[in-house]
Amino acid sequence: xxxxxxxxxxxxxxxxxxxxxxxxxxxxxxxxxxxxxxxxxxxxxxxxxxxxxxxxxxxxxxxxxxxxxxxxxxxxxxxxxxxxxxxxxxxxxxxxxxxxxxxxxxxxxxxxxx
Amino acid sequence: xxxxxxxxxxxxxxxxxxxxxxxxxxxxxxxxxxxxxxxxxxxxxxxxxxxxxxxxxxxxxxxxxxxxxxxxxxxxxxxxxxxxxxxxxxxxxxxxxxxxxxxxxxxxxxxxx
Numbered sequence: 001x002x003x004x005x006x007x008x009x010x011x012x013x014x015x016x017x018x019x020x021x022x023x024x025x026x027x028x029x030x031x032x033x034x035x036x037x038x039x040x041x042x043x044x045x046x047x048x049x050x051x052x053x054x055x056x057x058x059x060x061x062x063x064x065x066x067x068x069x070x071x072x073x074x075x076x077x078x079x080x081x082x083x084x085x086x087x088x089x090x091x092x093x094x095x096x097x098x099x100x101x102x103x104x105x106x107x108x109x110x111x112x113x114x
Numbered sequence: 115x116x117x118x119x120x121x122x123x124x125x126x127x128x129x130x131x132x133x134x135x136x137x138x139x140x141x142x143x144x145x146x147x148x149x150x151x152x153x154x155x156x157x158x159x160x161x162x163x164x165x166x167x168x169x170x171x172x173x174x175x176x177x178x179x180x181x182x183x184x185x186x187x188x189x190x191x192x193x194x195x196x197x198x199x200x201x202x203x204x205x206x207x208x209x210x211x212x213x214x215x216x217x218x219x220x221x222x223x224x225x226x227x
Contacts, residue, residue, distance in 0.1 A: 004156075009154070034215075043118070043218030043219050044218050045218065089156060102159075102216075104157040104158075106155060107156055
């Protein structure tokens with residue numbers, strides 16, 4: 001049972017453009033939504049995370065938008081750069097805490113071309 | 115500043131062979147995890163250890179065993195490897211339960227032929 005659906009599977013964006021990755025979840029008990037960035041040959045690393053009490057969170061060029069009623073959240077990368085080329089995973093978890101409860105999306109491979 | 119260290123980085127096994135993947139963290143974290151990553155499947159939890167002395171099954175535990183050797187080390191063992199266990203394996207650790215960040219190792223690429 002896939003509880004977090006991520007799209008698209010792959011994405012090609014021109015340098016300077018906006019990259020948008022979408023995720024949808026089913027379990028309304030989820031209350032923590034992190035995004036991970038993974039470069040080839042490396043492990044995932046936390047990029048940015050949001051809780052459902054806010055609709056948007058911005059860190060530099062990376063923004064998470066959250067729509068609780070639609071059960072959707074998305075990652076926007078503004079002014080995309082070739083160095084942003086990586087695989088991005090959304091995830092979701094619910095209280096009580098514990099990282100073992102995190103459910104990951106299937107990943108989006110982003111390629112930013114010059 | 116090693117973080118989470120996994121060994122080996124690459125391994126090829128024949129069907130039926132056994133092996134142990136090693137993981138160590140130097141961040142004094144209480145919780146440790148083993149994931150597998152397969153194309154189109156994301157990361158799936160195999161086993162985890164919420165604290166030293168405890169281990170529990172995750173989403174896909176069949177064919178694996180784990181040992182939390184001490185607070186730093188958490189190993190994953192394949193007793194009789196199968197081609198379906200061909201994957202990239204990641205070890206991770208987090209400070210404790212709750213929404214703390216998890217830190218991942220660089221992964222072990224395992225091929226079972």
